[in-house]
Each structure stands twice: as structure tokens, then as C-alpha cells.
Amino acid sequence: MRIHFIAIGGSAMHNLAIALHKKGYQVTGSDDVIFEPSSSRLSKYGLLPGQMGWDENNITSDLDAVILGMHALKDNPELLRAQQMGLKIYSYPEYIYEQTKDKLRVVIGGSHGKTTITSMILHVLNYYKRDFDYLVGAQLAGFDTMVKVTESAPLIVIEGDEYLASPIDRRPKFHLYKANIAVISGIAWDHINVFPTYQDYTRQFELFIETIQPGGKLIYCNADHDLNVLVKGLTAPVETTGYGIPEHKVENGITFLLPDETALKIFGDHNLMNLNAARLVCLQLGIDGTQFNIAISSFTGAAKRLELLNAENETNVYKDFAHSPSKLKATIEAVEAQFPTRQLVACIELHTFSSLNKTFLEQYADTMTKSDIAIVYIDEKTFVQKKMEPFTQYDVQTAFNSKEILFFNNSALLEDYLLNINFYRTNLLLMSSGNFGGLDLTKLARELNTISPKEQ
Template identity: 55%
Template sequence: MDIHFIAIGGSAMHNLALALKHKGYNITGSDDVIFEPSKSRLDAEGLLPEEFGWFPEKIQRTLDAVILGMHAKPDNPELVKAQELGLKIYSYPEFLFEQSKHKTRVVIGGSHGKTTITSMILHVLQYHGIKVDFMVGAQLDGFDRMVHLTEDNDFIVLEGDEYLSSPIDRRPKFHLYKPNIALLSGIAWDHINVFPTFENYVKQFQIFVDSIVKGGSITYNAEDQTLKDVIESSENTIRKFPYETPNFSVIDGVTLLETPEGDMPLEIFGAHNLNNLAGAKWICQQMGVDEMDFYEAIATFKGASKRLEKIAQGDARVAFKDFAHSPSKVKATTEAVKEQYVGYRLLACLELHTYSSLNAEFLKEYKGALDAADEAVVFYSPNAVKIKGLAEVTSEQISVALNRNDIKIFTNPEEFQEYLFTQSLDNTALLLMSSGNYGGLDFDQLKALF
């Protein structure tokens, strides 16, 4: 097949392009800007566009399909040309479904934890030599790409994102997968630029549950009351498997999971990660992995990239980087580090970077999110607020929203970095939470402090 990618440089898009090239397809693509690591990875496979920009002449009738990324605009000249020629145009999730119509589709969704749960499942399957197709939202140890597609594998494991499918398809991605086996980890309002009310956001999960193939299954976190209500009210003829956080303990900085064979030490920690583990176990068992084989494999799981990722450690000091940005993720991550590193000073730094987090009204959702931190720091860029077309956010609003009078707030990246690099890190656990990079924080320089 001859396939052209519009906006090939995206994290998801370039991984799909690499997967299809590996499968033997002829791939071309365009983008107006491509950052690392996408740029180098595409270049290594001969897929990096010769020049950046949009070139309608690349769109020919001979193309079997065009895949449209979210980065493109609805009036993109290549998209317009494809529409004029009547070519088949797929969104990213639509094409993944097309590639998996004859497979058993396992879809992992939820407002938080879906990347970690998907990563856990893939780790366990790889540990036991079970080959599956997959798409996951983070780079994993032992995996070349975030997307893998074949003709032969029976299962495909898909991380199910609730964000929009493409500039011309406003449906959430996970509505398009039609799972045979599904999991939902929880519901916490997010993406308010797309889902302006909590009720509207919850509705997307109801639609997802109803999209599960009849006779299929939904595994769900029963500790989330909103999610529990959604599952129990669904009239879809599917099997329903609730799960809860398993019993565990923390001794001398090591998390021990209670299993039928006794307490087992884990590489990961935090109640939210143990809850994720319980969900992953249910899914793996439905895919043919028995309970003890699951435990054997999960003991070696070190976490997904940027999800409570340990980036540095020294004598009585440790640093973690986490993708956490929504209120529920920030709270769970902060509490997990505090619980794991008893006696350490917890210095938690949060960058408000997304549309939702920079919205003055939505800020109220962050109440209590940093309570577990001994010292709380917030960084945000007023310029980012302007770019997103939002009303100005003040330091006072942030302090009131987080319900902390002692919070330190920075809007200048140089001042934030100066503060960070002049801190005494003795007996300190440093937690950096952001989907951005704090205005250009030099992580290598930071690691040198440890």
C-alpha cells in the first residue's frame, strides 16, 4: 500500500509511520515542523521529509490512503487536495481500527493510568514471549516503537485516548476502536476546551462502554464512584469485572505486594500504581496469562517513560519526573512519593501547561493536589496563557486554588531554574510534574546535583 501522512512528525503519527514501513508499506509524509526524537527516528528510516511545509503535489490519485494528524488544520492544502481527489482519508484511530478489524482488540482507557496499565500489560506479555500488536503512548524499555502492527498476531493492545481523532473528526479516539476486551481506570474531568462540562466528559465514557463488542468485557476500577455508576448503568450485553487496589506495604523504601505466594517486592510504588497493576492483571488473565505468571513478570516492571520516572539518585536524595498535569494525577503522584520516601523532605514542582490547567475556573479542581508536599512550587508561562487565548491567571488565584499560602510561584523560567539549582537537596525527594519542560529546564544539569 502507498500511504501519505499529513503531519507525520507527531509522537503517535511518526510511530505509526515507522510501524507501517516495517510492515512493508510505502510511506511518505509532510509536516511544517518536526522535533526530536521524531526527527531522528524518521530520518533513520528514510521517512523524514526533504523539506518542511505542505506540498499538495505530493497528493496523487495513486495513494491508497491518507492519514491525517491532529497537528494539521482543517484547511491544510494537502488535506484539501486529498478531499478534491476523493482519496480515503483516515484519522489515526480509524486507521488502527482498519488494521485490527480481524483481531481481538484490547483497549485501555481512563482519565489517568492508561499509559501505565498498557505498558504493564505489554511488559508481562513480552516477558512470557507472547506476541501481540500494540499502540502505547510512551516509549518502553525493550520495545523499538510505540506502535507495532502485523498480519499474524491475534491480539492488539491499544491505549484508548479520549481526545479528538483528527481536525475533521471530532469524535474521541477511543470511540473508534470497538473493543472486545476493555478497561477503564477512572474518570476525572480533563480536556475542558473540548468537553466544557463534567457531564459532557462523562458521556464520552458511557459511549465507549456501549461501543464494546457484544459478549465482550469491561474491567473497571470500582474505587471510582463515577466510573462505577457508568458501568453499572450500561445496558450493553458485556461481562463486567471490577478491581480494587491490592494490599501492599512499604518497608525500608521498598513496596511489597501481597500475593498468594507471599509478599513480593516491586520496582514501582504508589497506591495509584498498585491500582493500575490490579487492572493490568485482570486484562492479562483474559489474554491467557495466569495469576502467578503475571506476578513473576510484573516484579521486573520499572514503569513507563515520564510516569514517576526516576531521573537521578544520590546519597539521601532522589529526583523523579512525571507527566502528571491533571488534578487527580498530581495528587496521586505527590502522595505516592511522600509515602515511599518517609522522612524525606518532598519538594514538588508543578508546571501548569495545558489548556485546562491554565483556565482560571478549572484551577479550582486542583484543591489539595499538592497537600502531601513539604514544599510546593508552581511554574507557568503568562505567554502560554495568552497563546491559548485565556484570561490572565494570577499568583493569588493559584495559591487559593491549591489551598496553600506557602506555595512558591514562578513565571520566569530563569528565576525558577535559579531557585531549583540553589536548593539544598540533602534528604530530599524532588518531584517534577509537567507535560512541558518548565520553559527549557536543563535536566542534565539538574541530574549533576545528585
Template identity: 65%
Template sequence: MRVHFIAIGGSAMHNLAIALHKKGFEVTGSDDVLFEPSVSRLSKYGLLPEQNGWYPEKITADIDAIILGMHARIDNPELVKAQELGIKVYSYPEYIYEQSKDKLRVVIGGSHGKTTITSMILHVLQAAGIDFDYLVGAQLAGFETMVKLTKEASVIIIEGDEYLASPIDRRPKFHLYKANIGVISGIAWDHINVFPTFQSYIDQFEIFIDTIQSDGKLIYRKTDEILNNVVTNSDAEIDREPYALPDYTIENGVTTIIADGKKYPLEVFGEHNLLNMEAARLVCESLNIKSADFYKHITTFKGAARRLEVVGKSNNAHIFKDFAHSPSKLQATIHAVKTQFPNRKLIACIELHTFSSLNKDFLSQYAGTMDEADVAMVFIDKKTFEQKKIEPYPAETVKAAFLKQNLTFFNDSKLLLTELEKINLTNTNLLMMSSGNFGGIDLSELKNKIL
């Protein structure tokens, strides 16, 4: 098979390109801009385009399939040429399905926790010596790439994003995988630029349930009221398996699961992670891994990249970084740190970076989300407003939306860094949350100065 990637440098795209190359496919690709780590990874396998840019002459009739990345435009010259030649054009989720039609497909959906649940499942399956394929949205310790596709594995674990599949396919990605086992971790409005009303967003999860194969199963969080209503109202002919928090204790900053009279101390913490763990456990049980074996293996799970990741710590202080950016993720992450270390002061800083979080009409969704933080900071890089062509708004708008007394707002990374460098971390935790990079602030360098 010969496949060509348009916008090969994307996170999922370059990992899929490598996976197909390893499978024996002839892989080529193009992109107008490439960044690390995709440059190094593509170069390692001889897949890095010789030049940046779009070259319609690369598109010839002997190509079996085009895989189109979200970064490409609908008038991309390579795409236009492929359409003229009648070459089949796939989004990457469509092609993942093409490569996994004969496998058992486990699809992890939900507004939050998808990467962590997927990562937990992969960790346990690997520890149990089970062969599997996968697609996950973060680089994980012990896994070279974010995509694995083989002929041999009989099961594939897929992180099912609800964002759009490609510029010419406006369906959410997780609709295209046709899950045998589906997971929904919860529903909290996100991607407002694509789903302008909460109901239009909820609709996508109703459709996802309908895509689960007729002899399949839905694993879902029963403590999410909105999700519970969606599942109750669905007439899909599938099994339903709810989950909730397991029994646990927190002692000396360590969370321990209690199951069948045994204790399992964990490397991770927070109620949201315990809920994620129960979803992962039920998936693994469906794959014939006993609960006791699951808990034994999960004790060595250190978390997915950028999910409550420890930047540095001392005897009485931690610095965490986390990917949290939506209101539900922000609140859950702050609650997790405050609950794990109740006697420490918590300084929490969130960077609003996504289209949804920056939308002035969406800001009110953040009301009360930072209430548990002793000190709250919000950062919006003024350059982000420019890049996303959003009209800037003043600090007063942000403070009014969060409804948090003494919240401090920054739109200049230098001023934010100056404030962070003043922090006394004695008996204090610092939590930095963003899907961006705080305007280029080096958290490792910050750690060396204040810890």
C-alpha cells in the same frame, strides 16, 4: 498499499508510519514542522519528507488512503486535494482499527494511568513470549517504536486516548477502536477545551462502554465512585470485572505485593501504580496468563517514561520527574512519594502547561491537591500564556485556587531554577511534575548541582 500521512511528524503519526513501512506499505508524508525524535526515526526508515511544508501535488489518485494528523488544519491544501480526488481520509485511530479488525482488541481508557497500564501489559506479554501488536503513548524501554502492526499477531493492545481523532473527526479516539476488552482506570475531568462540562466528559466514557463488542468485557476500577455509577447505569451486554488495591507492604522504600502467600517486590510504587497493576493483571488473565506469572514478570517493570522516573538519588534523597498535570494525577503522585518515603521532606513542583490546567475557571479543581507536600511550587511559563493565547493571571489567583499555605508561584524559569538550586536535599525528595519542560530547565544538570 500506498498511504500518505498529512502531519507525519506527530508522536503517534510517525510511529504509525514506521509500523506500516515495516509491514510493506508504500509510505509518504508531509509536515510543516518536524522535531526530534520523529526526524531521526523517520530518516532511519527513509520516510523523512525532503522539505517541510504542504505540497498538494503529492496527492495523486493512486494513493489508497490518507492518514490525517491532529496537527493539520481543516483547510490544509493536501487534505483539500485529497477530498477533491475522493481519496479515503482516515484519522490514525480509524486506521489502527482498519489494520486490527481481525485481531482481539484490548483498549485501555481512563483519565489517568492509561500509558502505565498499557506499558505493564506489554512488559508482561513480552516477558511471557507472547506475540502482540500495540499502540502506546510513550517510548518504552525494550520497544523501538510506539506502534507495532503485523499480519501475524492475533491480539493488539491499544492505549485509548479520549481526545479528538482528527481535525475533521471530532470523535474521541477510544470510541473508534471497538474494543473486545476495554479498561477504564477512572474518570476525572480533563480536556476542558473540548469537553466544557464534567458531564460532557463523563458522556464519552458511557459511549466507550457502548462501543465494546457484545461478547466483550469491561475491566474497571470499582473504587472510583463516578466510574462505578457509569458502569452500574450502563445496559451494555458485556461482562464486567472490577478491581481494587491488592495486598501490599512498604519496607525501606520498597513496595511488595502479597498474593497467594508469596511476596513480589516491585521497582515501582504508589497506590495509583498498584491499581494500574491490577487492571493490567486482569487483562493478562484474559489473555491466558496466570496471576502468579503476571506478578513474577511485573517485578522487573521499571515504569513508563516520565512516570515517577528517577532523575537521581542518594542514600537519603530522590529527584523524580513525572508527567502529572491534571488534578487527580498531581494528587496521586504526591501521595505516592509521601507514602513511599514518609520520613523525608517532600518538595513538589508542578508546571501548569495544558489548556485545561491553564484555564482560569478550571483552576479551582486543584484545591487541596498539593496538601501532602511539605513545600509546594507552581510554575507557569509566561511564554505558554502567549503561545496558547490565554490572558495571564497573577500569583494570587493560583494560590487561591490551590488552597495551600505558603505555596510559591513562578512564571519565569530562571527564577524557578535559582530557587531549585538553593534546595538542601538532605533527607528530602524533590518531585518535578509537568507535561512540558519547565521552560527549558535541564533536570540532569540540576541533579548534578543539588544532589
């Protein structure tokens, strides 16, 4: 099989390219720019384009398929050539389905928790050395790539994103996988550039349920009111199972599952609900509750999901992917509840199109009330790049409903502020889907002042 990737440098795209290369396919690709770690990974397998840019001569009649990434535009010369030649053009979720249509497909959907639930399932399956394929949105410990597609595996576990499949396929990705077992972790409005109203966004989850295959199963968070309403109104012929927060206790900053007191390396109500979703999926895959608890006790979390950067002198520094209002609120509350005797400094970078929209910004009201110091950072260059009107401190404080919110739009000033706080018995939570203007967060975490005032 000869496959060409247009926009091969994307996160999922380059991982799928590597997976197909490992499967023995002849893979080529192009892009106008490729960043790390995509560049090094593609280079390792001999898949890095010799030069950047688009060239319609890359498209030849002997190609079995062209896979189109979201980064490409509709007028991409390679895409136009492929269309003119009548070649089969897939989005990457379409091609994942083509590769796995004879397998059992587990698809994890929802506005939050998708990566963590998927990662938990993969961790447990890997623990018991099960043969499985996967697609997940983060690099996981013990896994070389974020995509694996083989001939032998009887099942695939897929993180099902609700964003669009490609520039010429405006369907959400998770509609294309046709799940046998589906999870919805919750619904919280996002991607307003594509789904301008909450009703538009919610409708995508209704359609997702309709794509579940006959006799399939839906596992959903029954703690989500709107999701509960949606599920109760179902007419699709699927079996439904709800889940919430499992019984647990917290002692000395460690969460234990009850009644067997399984110690966990993760914490927070949101993560515990994710764990329950993963447990229910694993039950469907033949792994019982006791086996699940044994395996999940060693799960340390997905990358950038409450990832511990440093811990000393009763100070923990966490990095988290949280960026939407619901994720922000849940992550702050999780850290606050896990360490009730410590202060909490919470810093969110607003980076996505939705979060930088003034109308949507109001959704952040009261999301940071559980933190002792609340900081909002926006890279001043972001507004220029996205051609949007900049926010003022007043805009941010009004939207978050707090005059106590500190606002920074310069990463150097933010870093200087944090380095001048005494973090003894104080946790720091850094949340973003961006990179805080290029700040080295690991280095920052090590340099914070955590010395007891008595020792100074």
C-alpha cells in the same frame, strides 16, 4: 499499499508511519514542522519529508489511503485536495482499527494511568515472548517504536485516548477501536476545550462502553465513585470486573505484593491499581497470577511516570507526566507514602489548555497539601502562545487553596531556587506535560545539594 500521512511528525503519527513502513507499505508524509525525536526516527527509515510545508502535489490518485493528523487544519491544502479527489481519508485511530479488525483488541481507557497500564501489559506479554501488536503513548524500554502493526499477531493492546481523532473527525479516539476487552482506570474531568462540562466528558466513557463488542469484557476501577455509578447503570451486554488496590506492604522504600512478597520496582496506590488492571487483562490473555507477578517484578515504569532521575544521600528526584488535578494529588501522595521519613518538594508546571483556564484552575484546590514545599511553575511565554490571560501568584494560591504555594513564571529563577535548597533526606518531584521552559531536569537532579549539614 501507498499511504500518505498529513502531519507525519506527531507522536503517534510518525510511529504508525514507521510501523506501516516495516510492514512493507510505501509511506510518504508531510508536515510544517517536525521536532525530535520524530525527526531522527523518520530519517532513520527514510520517511522524513525532503522539505517542510504542505504541497497539494503530494496527493495523487494512486494513493490507497491518506492518514490525517490532529496537527493539521481543516483548510490544509493536501487535505482539501484529497477530499476533492475522493480519496479515503482516515484518522490514525480509524486506520489502526482497519489494520486490526480481525484481531483481539484490548483498549485501555481512563483519565489517568492509561500509559502505565498499557506498558505493564506489554512488559508481561514481552516477557513471555507472546506475539502481539500495540499502540502506546510513551517510548518503552525494549520496544523500538510506540506502534507495532503486523499481519501475524493475533491481538493488539491499544492505549485509548479520549481526545479527538482528527480535525474532521470529532469523535474521541477510543470510540474508534471497538474493544473486545476494555479497561477504564477512572474518570477525572479533562480537555475542557472540547468537553466544556464534566457531564460532557463523562458521556464519552459511556459511549466508549457502548463500543465494546458483543460478548466483550469491561475491567474498571471500582475505587472511582463516579465510574462505579456509570457501570451500575450499564445496559450494554458486557461482562464487568472491578478492581482496587492489591494487598501489599512497604518496607525500606520498597513495595511488596502479598501474599507471595513479590518485590516491585514501582510504588504508590495509583500504580498498584494500574498493576491490578494489567493483571486482570493478562488473565484474559492466558497469563495466570503467578506468571504475572514473576514478569511484573522487573517492570521499571513507563517514561516520565515517576521516572527516577537521580538518587543519592537519601534524596530521590522524580520526573512525572502528572498535570491534571487527580494525577497531581495521586503522584504527590504516592511519593509521600513511600518515603514517610523524608521531606518532599513538589513542583508542577501548568501547561495544558485546561490547567491554564481560570475556571478549571479551581479543580486544583488542596491537591498539594501532602508536600512540604509546593511550587507551581508556568512558563510566562505559554500564555502569550495560547493567547490567554496570565495568572498572578494570588490567582494560583487562591485556586490551590494555599497561601504557602510558591509561584514561578521564569525557569531560571525556579532553577536558582531549587539549587539553593539543601535536599538532604528530601525528595524532589517534578511534574509536567511540558518541559519546564527547557530546563535540563537530569542535569538539575545531579546538581542539587544533598550533602548532610553535618558534613558541610
